[in-house]
Amino acid sequence: MDNEYILEMKGITKQFSNVEVLHQVDFKIKKGEVHALMGENGAGKSTLIKILTGVYTKDAGQVFFNGEEIHPSSTLEAQQLGISPIYQEISLIPQLSVAENIFISREIKKKGFIDWKEIYKKAEEILKDLGINIDVRKPLRSYGTAIQQMVAIARSIMINSKMVIMDEATSSLDDDEVQILFNIIRKLKSQGISILFISHRLPEIFEISDSITILKDGSLVGEYPTSSLSRTELVSKMIGRNAEDVVNYKRTNRQIKDEYYLRAKSIKSGVKLRGINLDIRKGEVVGLAGLLGAGRTELARVLFGIDHKDSGSIEINGKEISFKLPREAIKYGIAFCSEDRKVEGIIPNMTVAENLCITNMKKVSYFGVINKRKCSSIAEEFVKKLRIKTPSIAQNIKNLSGGNQQKVILARWLSMEPDFIILDEPTRGIDVGAKKEIEDLIRQMSSQGISILLISSEFEELVRNCDRIVVLRDGMNAGILDGNDISEDKIMNLIANGNMAVGGN
Amino acid sequence: MDQIKKLQAGELFRKYGALIVLIIMLLINAVITPNFVHINTMWNVLIQAFCVLVISMGMTFVIATGGIDISVGSTMAISSIIFAKLLIEMECSFFVSILAALLAACIFGAFNGVLIGVFNFQPIVATLILMISGRGIAQQFNNGAVISFYGNKYSDIGTYRIGGLVPIQVIIVILIIAIALFLAKNTTFGLYVQSIGDNSTASKLVGIRTTAIIVMTYILCAFLAGFAASLETLRICSADPNNIGNNMELDCIAAVAIGGTPMSGGKTIIWGTVVGALVMQLITTMMNMNNIFYAYALVIKSAIIIIALYLQKEKTQ
Ligand SMILES: Nc1ncnc2c1ncn2[C@@H]1O[C@H](COP(=O)(O)OP(=O)(O)OP(=O)(O)O)[C@@H](O)[C@H]1O
Ligand SMILES: [Mg+2]
Numbered sequence: 001m002d003n004e005y006i007l008e009m010k011g012i013t014k015q016f017s018n019v020e021v022l023h024q025v026d027f028k029i030k031k032g033e034v035h036a037l038m039g040e041n042g043a044g045k046s047t048l049i050k051i052l053t054g055v056y057t058k059d060a061g062q063v064f065f066n067g068e069e070i071h072p073s074s075t076l077e078a079q080q081l082g083i084s085p086i087y088q089e090i091s092l093i094p095q096l097s098v099a100e101n102i103f104i105s106r107e108i109k110k111k112g113f114i115d116w117k118e119i120y121k122k123a124e125e126i127l128k129d130l131g132i133n134i135d136v137r138k139p140l141r142s143y144g145t146a147i148q149q150m151v152a153i154a155r156s157i158m159i160n161s162k163m164v165i166m167d168e169a170t171s172s173l174d175d176d177e178v179q180i181l182f183n184i185i186r187k188l189k190s191q192g193i194s195i196l197f198i199s200h201r202l203p204e205i206f207e208i209s210d211s212i213t214i215l216k217d218g219s220l221v222g223e224y225p226t227s228s229l230s231r232t233e234l235v236s237k238m239i240g241r242n243a244e245d246v247v248n249y250k251r252t253n254r255q256i257k258d259e260y261y262l263r264a265k266s267i268k269s270g271v272k273l274r275g276i277n278l279d280i281r282k283g284e285v286v287g288l289a290g291l292l293g294a295g296r297t298e299l300a301r302v303l304f305g306i307d308h309k310d311s312g313s314i315e316i317n318g319k320e321i322s323f324k325l326p327r328e329a330i331k332y333g334i335a336f337c338s339e340d341r342k343v344e345g346i347i348p349n350m351t352v353a354e355n356l357c358i359t360n361m362k363k364v365s366y367f368g369v370i371n372k373r374k375c376s377s378i379a380e381e382f383v384k385k386l387r388i389k390t391p392s393i394a395q396n397i398k399n400l401s402g403g404n405q406q407k408v409i410l411a412r413w414l415s416m417e418p419d420f421i422i423l424d425e426p427t428r429g430i431d432v433g434a435k436k437e438i439e440d441l442i443r444q445m446s447s448q449g450i451s452i453l454l455i456s457s458e459f460e461e462l463v464r465n466c467d468r469i470v471v472l473r474d475g476m477n478a479g480i481l482d483g484n485d486i487s488e489d490k491i492m493n494l495i496a497n498g499n500m501a502v503g504g505n
Numbered sequence: 506m507d508q509i510k511k512l513q514a515g516e517l518f519r520k521y522g523a524l525i526v527l528i529i530m531l532l533i534n535a536v537i538t539p540n541f542v543h544i545n546t547m548w549n550v551l552i553q554a555f556c557v558l559v560i561s562m563g564m565t566f567v568i569a570t571g572g573i574d575i576s577v578g579s580t581m582a583i584s585s586i587i588f589a590k591l592l593i594e595m596e597c598s599f600f601v602s603i604l605a606a607l608l609a610a611c612i613f614g615a616f617n618g619v620l621i622g623v624f625n626f627q628p629i630v631a632t633l634i635l636m637i638s639g640r641g642i643a644q645q646f647n648n649g650a651v652i653s654f655y656g657n658k659y660s661d662i663g664t665y666r667i668g669g670l671v672p673i674q675v676i677i678v679i680l681i682i683a684i685a686l687f688l689a690k691n692t693t694f695g696l697y698v699q700s701i702g703d704n705s706t707a708s709k710l711v712g713i714r715t716t717a718i719i720v721m722t723y724i725l726c727a728f729l730a731g732f733a734a735s736l737e738t739l740r741i742c743s744a745d746p747n748n749i750g751n752n753m754e755l756d757c758i759a760a761v762a763i764g765g766t767p768m769s770g771g772k773t774i775i776w777g778t779v780v781g782a783l784v785m786q787l788i789t790t791m792m793n794m795n796n797i798f799y800a801y802a803l804v805i806k807s808a809i810i811i812i813a814l815y816l817q818k819e820k821t822q
Contacts, residue, residue, distance in 0.1 A: 306710065327712035338710060347704045349771045350696075358700060359711045361693045368692050412711070 003067040006031045006194045012061035022218045032192045036205045039215035040431040041403025042389035053078040053085045084156030085165040094141035099123035101140050102155045126154045130184050146177035165196040171428050174292045174457045200431050239433045246436045251464045253483050256284045261451040267312035272298040274475035285452045287466035289491050295475040296455045300422045304336040305329040333419035345409040348398035353379035355397045359416050382411035402429045424455045459488040522816030523763050523780040530787045538794045548672050554786035555674040559733040561757040562685040563726030565778045568761050571702040571770030572628035577730040579639020581750030584610045584731035586643045589652040589744030603735050610731025611724050618720030643746035653743040663740030689773040702770025763813040
């Protein structure tokens, strides 16, 4: 039977410990289309996908793939049917070589032995097809996130998939890499493969998708051709109210007093930082722009005492300092919200309250004894303030949706009431509505005199929020934008060409 | 409806698997073991479980950081012989003797902790060093000879019964369990231990002194080993560096595992460990009181451990 749809999910319902997270959801994808699944944090997108890929079992409903009803009970089974998920967090094995990762569990054999020559050759071919030329013998971890993602895709193509699922696959990619990924998506599409695409970045949705399905609080809102929706209409449907204020939201120039909080001069560290200058005034929001590998995160890590500088100086409030450990920086009133939520952020099996209060133990404990009531009340306050969606503050953080985990981590650092906060991709994986709220919060904090260093791959976000933007390239200053000079085009220009003017002010 | 019920039963087993096994063990013993249902048998079970109970409290914290300590048996040997040597042969005061025994244990614990926390040795390898050398060190203190002190003025302390009824070990063990529970649930130390075991990178970034906490857990574990050893020495009125605490590390680790604390770290389930230790002891008691051949006893022991672990394994959703 030939069918227009590759996938039809009907009446899908799912509960976790008596909380319904999906309610009678219908969801269909045509053959060879790019279909976006949209919704706020915790709307149930990842859950729907995990049901489709056999990670969770549904409580009710039916799933038809290629016209036949399926009941996958593991990712492997789903893969054998032709459904390949590329997860939010990459699930490959970093120590193994690129080729091994592509061929793991389906090695090519010759006379019972693994035929490495053939494997390397095939792996190279597949990647070349996707427009990537890398050494497939090197361990996967020697490449960046983007390449790792491409490898995950290569693997799924290898196993003959009919549908590729990308759950926030672009969240850790920069603009150029997103374009590489989109080219691959278009190639897959032309081969008749369907793509289920999830992202909180609206421009991506409008660029790549053919149709959009919207979920809200676990229920279906509707399915629309992408061309029929405007940005505002899409967001309004997602958040269930008029979203004019969320979408059309502009920067305002502010006057910042010339009182420096931090002055870093010619910071050098390893090969990544090759003499960077950075000044931040009290109550100022400074943006760090640049491509992946430009040295943004590396600079943040040096400022926070995770990594150490080889030379250069850091002055805080006019006093030269050098932190050997994060705890020293924290004592100094510095907070660092890292970009890698899974590895450096969440403590998965601890509760929301514990995750939130853990940097703050001095405040909520007395001679090492925790005042649980105080901890709970701080947690409750921030859950409300950031609208974190969780059944209770006693829920383990790993059971929250990706975006809500991110909010808890953000709350962790905010609750510390820092003088200076480094936000490395703070809105990664956060929905548009929440993004607006977090950006409001950034503004509010800075007006209270807190200095902020904002690292973001989204130029829009930098333009909206920063008083000054420092552009980095190859571990050096490429230029500084100020006041009315701040625009997406100018950032892009500096990243591409630079004006090698030595920054600082 | 049926499905929901099944789910809840699964949840129940996962949470209380060890407790269910303990209750079943008690029931089986009540039926098959002669004289089992008698208060003195109960006291005996507790007295014999004393060392495992005490030391596995420390082991729970160590395992929760993602570590392991296989040197507790050797630490017991060292503390035991130091204690007896000072108390009996050198006629030091009781206070000085026990203090020296505990101090020695703490030093060895710190040695483990520093190797693991500061020099990043694999915990099992680091504590293997002391496991192997510890007994040798213990023997040096008295040239390998056993120190016995029956009929001495100290020989009644270990068998003292409060009000002529409750063995002193029972009171002490209850106190130690209470302290361990408090540490795990209500202190920053307990929280940090779990945090380190759950995600050590993130723990460093939120400002936890991970090295210090790790060192502290190994000191705590060794301290409890030294303490248990001293009391055990008093009870049996002899310090035998070759035999005291033999296989103690295995019993303690098994107790923690049966209790549901994951070996990968991140959780301290104190109650579980208590139940686990009692299960281990009940198995031994059952074997002894029914004259079951030792080799069979070991097989049955393993089977019960497997059942307890199986009941608690995480179900997929
Ligand atoms: N294993 C689990 N146990 C309990 N609750 C869960 C579990 N997994 C997900 N949930 C809940 O289900 C809801 C939907 O989560 P899901 O991850 O599907 O959201 P999402 O739409 O992918 O959000 P995001 O955009 O933040 O990734 C959330 O409220 C979450 O707390
Ligand atoms: Mg998600």
